[in-house]
Amino acid sequence: MEQNRIRRAATRNGSNNHNGSNGKRPPGRPRSEESRQSILRSTLKLLKQPGGFPELSIEAIAADANVGKTTVYRWWPTKAALVADSFFASAEDELQFPNTGSVQRDMSLQMRRVIRIFRSDRGKVVAALLAGGQSDPDLLEAFRERFMWPKRRQAYQTLQRGIDRGELPADSDKDLILDSLYGPIYMRFLIRHDKLAESFADELCGLVLQGLKRQVRP
Amino acid sequence: MEQNRIRRAATRNGSNNHNGSNGKRPPGRPRSEESRQSILRSTLKLLKQPGGFPELSIEAIAADANVGKTTVYRWWPTKAALVADSFFASAEDELQFPNTGSVQRDMSLQMRRVIRIFRSDRGKVVAALLAGGQSDPDLLEAFRERFMWPKRRQAYQTLQRGIDRGELPADSDKDLILDSLYGPIYMRFLIRHDKLAESFADELCGLVLQGLKRQVRP
Amino acid sequence: MEQNRIRRAATRNGSNNHNGSNGKRPPGRPRSEESRQSILRSTLKLLKQPGGFPELSIEAIAADANVGKTTVYRWWPTKAALVADSFFASAEDELQFPNTGSVQRDMSLQMRRVIRIFRSDRGKVVAALLAGGQSDPDLLEAFRERFMWPKRRQAYQTLQRGIDRGELPADSDKDLILDSLYGPIYMRFLIRHDKLAESFADELCGLVLQGLKRQVRP
């Protein structure tokens, strides 16, 4: 979500020091990594406070991060982009799918982790992201590309293992199944009409996957 | 959602002009119904424009409605309350549940209507409402109380008819079923990761209700 | 220099109270006279501090006057206009021309007063005005119209009295004379290459007017 400027890429070839082939770095003072992280940190911090996304001001972020406003605007086009980045920078790689030999157990375990995150502080950031995304297509796109699809690709594999094992019908519509499993979680998370306990994951798996299991071996 | 002021109610008794018995009316000029509707209309109109809820300003509403800002603030405490009111004033009673003698058909038909609304202009307002609700509990509360629960009460009855007819197990968790049916719709509506066609309603009913049907009479 | 909006003119006719003929007042909250004066006062105050005009910020004026920035911008289009107004609001009517029966004495006395003002705190404001005027024609125009011409019209009369009395030639070029008298004062005031004492007025009158006197009666 950061601006697509040409990055002084990490591919500095280690062979020699008189600047071989393409390992260039653009002129001028290099971007301050310290500032970048300070901004992301402050964003997350302020986002968790009451008022949430709409009351989060770039002014406040810059102040909290001891950074000029310009520096924020130089690297992130909108507040939304900044929030997205700060979320993705923090929420990496803790939503792995297990492989226990049972689709239902695999899915249920991962869904429990999702619920746990949604209930945590970081849930507020996800909510802010989806809320902001309703009026900012780029933000929603970022959410999908950088958060949803990576997980979903793993989910496909998990389901496929279930098919291979005969726990699910061979012609299962994986997207339909996954939306049926995660949709209710998102719904309770966003509408808050009912409690979002971790056990909800089991109930959902029971309802959806059990029904499919009955179908495959009657 | 309008302010809980004492309403100078509609009980204007038509008999005479020296203020009969108890049908009181407070002194002063009565509220202008024309302004009220003009405001709600302008709100809906502006809400549909790009930018959505966050870029909607009371200033703009008042200007569009040819109304003083004061008048808006007099009757609605927040932008959210105003948006909620304007939505509910428009979206009445077209989401009834049919009674065809088949749960699956009843649910599917109503879900199709929901999807149709979500895909229409009014969908933008629902999205705005849910987005705004992520940082404004009252707004979310209004959505639930004035939109969701009324429908859901009807849904309970529809499901009960299915149980009575033996199409669903007697011990079915109605809330779990309804979240499994509507959650995926909300998810696709809000995250937009996959197309939200009306046929999605059928697929969901097939997956969830079919599975339960198999369970009741194996 | 204040914006040429239609002013709720001071011509409220005193005949009756049901708003006779044209003594209208526009709708809406009337302009706050208190704010207006507070702003002008703060402007003068801050203008006298080191840094002068270029370092004077509207932000600071608004803060010092306990007024929103918007209120300043609502009534004055530029910093320059504001400075002009604050100067003219303060420097009224102390530069009258006397009438002693001698042109030379009349002119000299008034010129002494001008020098006294230029040397005072208010001189900084005049300097700021003329400096600003070098890149803002409107500002210079304001200086001429609201400060210079009113005085100069009086000066014409003073010189005419001198002609009538035979102290100056009948065909004297009044503008040439006045520029010859005041130009050196402005020059010393702005370039500061020599001291600007009040006695300079006498020397100038001696040089310029004495020469002319000799011309009329040789």
Added chain:
Amino acid sequence: MEQNRIRRAATRNGSNNHNGSNGKRPPGRPRSEESRQSILRSTLKLLKQPGGFPELSIEAIAADANVGKTTVYRWWPTKAALVADSFFASAEDELQFPNTGSVQRDMSLQMRRVIRIFRSDRGKVVAALLAGGQSDPDLLEAFRERFMWPKRRQAYQTLQRGIDRGELPADSDKDLILDSLYGPIYMRFLIRHDKLAESFADELCGLVLQGLKRQVRP
């Protein structure tokens, strides 16, 4: 006006390369004369555009001159210093005083040249200089030392010749006379209340010097 650093002076002795006697030059890359002139040129160019001195930015100068901002800041401490330098680097030696055998004609001729310059493009730079000088003593000082005094020293001689020839009284106050001659020009130049034609020079000389001439031989 350039920073008083030790200048790696122009005293490059051409004899040999093992650095003879005292004509030192510090080590390191020498200052780029090309950059220096490019900066001065851009400054003059941008100064003539509307907005003048206050809207002139060092950022813009550096950009226009294809030069790093650092290079500007390295050699000139303030915008004012830069403007002064660029003016003086351009306005050399065209305001010489003639020697025709008549004070009045000598003065008038030179004053006409001054007026011509004030009316030209270069006039905008002078105005900018004097305007800037009202809030920057150093700038005014530079104007006086590098522009005014050199000319005025010549003017003294011109006047002295007039005294010697008996065209002016022996006890004439030369500064008073010169301010009386040039003050009105500066006044019309800066206040723009009346046209600044070259003939104005003649009128002034007529008024001031003629009066003195009458005084010396009645």
Added chain:
DNA sequence: ACTTAACCGAGACGGTACGTCGTGTCTTGCC
């Protein structure tokens, strides 16, 4: 030839003020 030292371009940095927009409140005269 190699080191040293200052200059140069580019451009990111922490700041300040800009002029604008929207907030929610207030103050009018009219209805």
Added chain:
DNA sequence: GGCAAGACACGACGTACCGTCTCGGTTAAGT
């Protein structure tokens, strides 16, 4: 007492420059 008009104090917006800094890369003089 509601209403429109619109001024008010306030706060954040996103931009422009400020003057400083940190890079890689010249460009000479002194080894």
